Amino acid sequence: MTQVVVLGSVEGLTGYRSVKPDYEEMAQVLMKDEKTIFVGSGLDKGFWDGAKDFFRRLGMNWTRTVFVDAEKDVEASGLGLEEVVKFWEKVLESVEETPYITFNIKKRISRRVLVKFGASALLEYTGVPTVKRTTCASFPECSQCIGICPYGALEGKPPTVNTDKCVECGLCVSACPTGLITNPAFPENLAKMIIDQAAAIDITRLVITCSKSREKAYQEQKKGLFIEMPCIASFPVWMIAYAQQRGVNIEFYCDEEARKRCGKKEASEKYIEYLGEMGEVFYLDKEKLGEAESILAITGARAQFFKKLPQKTGEWAKISLPIFFRIDVDSERCTLCGVCAEKCPVSALILEKNEEGYYLYFHHDRCVGCNLCVRVCPEKAISIEKAVNPRFLNERLQLDFSYPARCKVCGKDIGPEKKIRKIEERLKTMKASPTVVSNIRICRECKFKSQFDGLM
Numbered sequence: 001m002t003q004v005v006v007l008g009s010v011e012g013l014t015g016y017r018s019v020k021p022d023y024e025e026m027a028q029v030l031m032k033d034e035k036t037i038f039v040g041s042g043l044d045k046g047f048w049d050g051a052k053d054f055f056r057r058l059g060m061n062w063t064r065t066v067f068v069d070a071e072k073d074v075e076a077s078g079l080g081l082e083e084v085v086k087f088w089e090k091v092l093e094s095v096e097e098t099p100y101i102t103f104n105i106k107k108r109i110s111r112r113v114l115v116k117f118g119a120s121a122l123l124e125y126t127g128v129p130t131v132k133r134t135t136c137a138s139f140p141e142c143s144q145c146i147g148i149c150p151y152g153a154l155e156g157k158p159p160t161v162n163t164d165k166c167v168e169c170g171l172c173v174s175a176c177p178t179g180l181i182t183n184p185a186f187p188e189n190l191a192k193m194i195i196d197q198a199a200a201i202d203i204t205r206l207v208i209t210c211s212k213s214r215e216k217a218y219q220e221q222k223k224g225l226f227i228e229m230p231c232i233a234s235f236p237v238w239m240i241a242y243a244q245q246r247g248v249n250i251e252f253y254c255d256e257e258a259r260k261r262c263g264k265k266e267a268s269e270k271y272i273e274y275l276g277e278m279g280e281v282f283y284l285d286k287e288k289l290g291e292a293e294s295i296l297a298i299t300g301a302r303a304q305f306f307k308k309l310p311q312k313t314g315e316w317a318k319i320s321l322p323i324f325f326r327i328d329v330d331s332e333r334c335t336l337c338g339v340c341a342e343k344c345p346v347s348a349l350i351l352e353k354n355e356e357g358y359y360l361y362f363h364h365d366r367c368v369g370c371n372l373c374v375r376v377c378p379e380k381a382i383s384i385e386k387a388v389n390p391r392f393l394n395e396r397l398q399l400d401f402s403y404p405a406r407c408k409v410c411g412k413d414i415g416p417e418k419k420i421r422k423i424e425e426r427l428k429t430m431k432a433s434p435t436v437v438s439n440i441r442i443c444r445e446c447k448f449k450s451q452f453d454g455l456m
Contacts, residue, residue, distance in 0.1 A: 001035065002035040002036070002037065002088075002089050002092045002093050003017065003029070003032075003035070003036050003037070004016045004017070004036075004037045004039065004085055004089065005017050005018070005019055005026070005029050005036060005037070005038050005039070006018040006019075006038075006039050006040070007019065007020070007021040007026070007038055007039065007040035007041075007043070008020065008021055008040065008041075010039055010040065010041050010070045010081070011041075011070075012070075012080075012081050012082075013039060013070065013081055013082070013085070016039070017029075021040055021043055021047065023050070023051055023054040023055075026038065026051060026055075027054065027055055027058050027060050030055060030060040030061060030065065031060070034061045034064050035061075035064045035065075035092040035093070035095070036064070036065050036066070037065075037066045037067075037068060037085060037088050037089065037092070038051075038065065038066070038067045038068070039067075039068045039070055039081070039085060040067065040068075040069065040070065041069065041070035041071050042071070043069075045215050046215070048067045048211055048214070048228075049211035049212055049214075051067070052065070052211055056124070056125065059123030059124060059125070060125070061125050062125060063125050063127065063184065063185040063186075064092060064095065066088045066092065066228075067228070068081075068084055068085060068088065069218075072218045072226075073225070073226055076207065076218065076221075076222060076223055076224060076225070076226060077203065077223075077224065077225040077226070078223075079201075079203075079225070083201070084225070087197055087198075087201065087203075087225070090193075090197050091190070091193050091194055091197050094189075094193040094197075095187070095189065095190050095193065096189070100125070100126050100127070100128055100130060100184035100185075102123070102124045102126065125185075126163075126168060126184070126185070127168035127170065127183055127184060127185030127186070127230050127234070128161050128163055128166050128168060128184070129161055129166070129168075129170070129172050129173060129181050129182065129183055129184075130181070130182050130184055131158055131159055131160075131161075131180060131181050132180040132181075132182075133158040135178075135180055136157075136158035136159070136178075136180045137157070137158050138345055139178065139345060139368065139370040139372070140157065140370075140372070141370050141371035141372045141374070141375055142157075142177075142178075142368065142369065142370035142371065143157065143159075144175055144176065144177060144322035144369055145159055145172040145175045145176050145181055145322075146159055147322075148171065148172065148175035148270070148322060149171065149172055149175070150171070150266035150267055150270060151165045151166065151167055151266070151267075152165055153165035153166040153167075153172075154172060159181075167263050167264050167267065168183075168185065168230055168231075168264075169230070169231045169233045169234065169264040169267035169268070170183040170185075170186060170229075170230065170231055170233050170234030170235075170267075171231075171233040171267040171270060171271060173188075173234070173236055174233070174235075174236055174237040174238075174271070174274065174321070174323070175321075175322050175323075176302075177302055177303065177322055177323045177325070177367075177368040177369050178302070178368045179236075179302055183234055185230050185234070186229055186230065186234045186235070188236055188239065191235060191236055191239045192239065192242065194206070194227060195239065195242060195243045195246055195248050196246065198225060198243075198246075198248045199246040199247055199248055203224070203225050203248065204224075204247060204248060204249060205223060205224030205225070205248070205249045205250070205251060206224050206225050206226075206227050206243070206248060206249075206250050206251070207222045207223075207224040207225065207226050207227065207251050207252075207253055208227050208229060208232055208235050208250055208251070208252045208253070209222075209226060209227070209228060209229070209232065209252070209253040209254070210228060210229055210230065210231055210232060210254065210258075211228055212255070212258040212261075212262060213253055213254050213255035213258050213259075214226065214228055216253075216255040216257075216258065217253040217255070220253075222251065222253055224249075224251060230264075231262075231264045231267060231268055231271075232252045232253075232254050232268055232271055232272075233264065233267040233268050233270070233271035235250075235252070236302075237271075237274055237275075237278070237302075237321065237323065238302040238303075238305035238306070238323065239305075240275075240278070241282075241305040241306045241308075241309050242305055244309055245308055245309075252271075252272070252275060254268050254272065270320075273320060274319075274320065274321040277317075277319045277320065277321055278321070280312065280313075280317060281311065281312055281313055281317050281319075281388055281390060282306060282309040282310065282311055282312065282390065283309065283310040283311075283312060302323045303323050303324050303325075303364070303365050303366075303367070303388075303393065304365045304366070304393070306324075306388075306390070306393060307365055307393045307394055309390070311390030311391070312390075313389075313390065314389065314390065314391040315389065316387050316388070316389045317387060317388055317389070318385065318386065318387045319386050319387060319388055320386060321386065322369055322386055324364070324386060324387060324388035325364075325367040325368070325369040325384055325385070325386060325387065326364070326384065326385050326386075326387035326388075326389070327348070327349070327362050327367060327373065327382060327383070327384050327399065328382070328383045328384075328385075328399070329360065329381050329382055329399040329400050330379075330381040330382075330383075331400050333379040333380065333381035334360070334379060334381040334382075334399075334400045334418065335379060335381075335402075335416060335418045335419040335422045336351065336358045336360055336400055336401075336402045336416040336418055336419060337378065337379075337416075337419055338351040339376050339377065339378060340360075340373040340376060340377055340382060341360065343372055343373065343376045344372065344373055345368075345370065345372065346366045346367065346368055346370075347363065347366060348362060348363045348364075348366040348367035348368070348373075349361070349362060349363075349373055349399075350363065350396070353404075353413075356403075357401055357402055357403045357404050357416070357417075358401065358402045358404065358415075358416040359398055359400075359401050360398070360399045360400040360401070361396040361397065361398055361399065362392075362396060362397045362398075362399050363396050363397075364388075364389065364392035364393055364396075364397060365392075365393045365394070369384060369386070371384060379422075402416035402417050402418040402419070403416075403417045404416065404417060405417040405419075405420040405421075405441065406441075407441065407442055407443035407446055408441045408442060409442055409443070409446040409450075410443060410445070410446055412443045412445070412446075414441065414442075414443050420440060420441065423440055424437055424440055427440065
């Protein structure tokens with residue numbers, strides 16, 4: 001259930017429970033329901049930011065609590081107050097993920113608070129990221145999230161979170177190319193439902209901000225439905241592409257002065273850098289592109305969310321956002337042995353054979369940058385970098401080709417010519433006999449037949 005609570009009295013909103021705009025009274029309301037919409041008007045600057053901090057200290061579920069400013073949110077969105085409230089009711093009702101909760105017996109609280117709020121005051125709802133460890137372990141060479149965290153809060157493989165270092169910014173969610181890291185305070189499903197609900201009622205712009213920047217965004221008369229998050233970096237980057245397909249444009253607002261005093265400063269600045277990179281490659285503020293249902297089934301590389309976005313360039317662009325990757329192959333070294341394609345966990349590398357020969361293809365939209373292909377390549381022919389080319393999000397890229405080698409007895413295909421030639425070179429280096437070297441170009445069946453005939 002989601003409850004709507006009015007702070008004091010709000011014109012035009014009746015039939016809902018009302019409490020004083022007092023932190024303790026509001027906290028008592030939260031003890032009875034995990035999803036709450038507070039509606040207020042004319043409150044002091046910083047009231048809501050302080051309320052969330054207070055709720056967190058008392059062990060209340062701040063992660064599923066929304067504040068609606070009855071005047072400013074209505075003016076910015078162009079909706080009626082009831083419409084804004086109904087929007088959040090539908091969004092919160094759709095969220096099924098359980099927030100991450102810990103029980104902190106070392107938490108320092110007063111006796112009065114303990115008597116008034118009971119043992120729940122020892123709970124802590126956090127935005128510490130969670131990792132799908134079993135699946136993550138299947139990408140043993142991937143460490144994208146560890147390298148991207150500005151605070152060094154992720155360690156090991158699969159990564160564990162150092163809660164003493166984590167600031168709950170959510171940046172690692174966007175840094176995971178496979179979507180295996182989730183933010184319990186703002187799960188991907190919640191972002192999707194906000195976008196879907198906005199599209200359903202023809203909201204064309206969302207303003208993503210945080211509690212510390214929200215008031216400044218009002219002052220600068222930002223237009224759109226305000227979505228408050230723990231940090232703008234908590235919004236998964238690929239959901240921008242999803243929103244674009246649903247006809248919903250997204251504006252991010254992080255006040256520069258507020259950012260200087262924020263513990264999530266480094267994360268928000270890195271996220272803003274990511275947005276700039278994407279803006280150089282894709283059009284991120286356009287009219288609706290068409291239906292987005294096909295994108296919803298994607299469970300692999302998050303790069304696939306960008307496949308339908310209109311592109312500004314058809315060239316490769318180096319980026320720092322680790323959800324797009326480019327694989328290159330040194331044709332002088334590659335033998336098309338196929339080990340990389342065989343080991344790739346997401347089929348980003350494919351070895352195909354036809355009458356003309358052997359082809360190694362790269363699927364840019366599938367690659368998750370796990371580096372496994374680099375490690376297993378026996379010729380050290382593969383390199384990988386963070387880069388994007390929108391053209392190849394929709395078509396595969398040929399990395400290498402080899403004509404087939406033929407059995408000198410029967411003419412049967414015995415493998416890529418480059419592979420056979422490499423084997424010959426190594427046998428000669430090892431000073432193998434001419435017969436051994438020559439037999440490399442005889443197929444297994446002909447070798448067996450020759451040995452069998454020799455016995456007759």
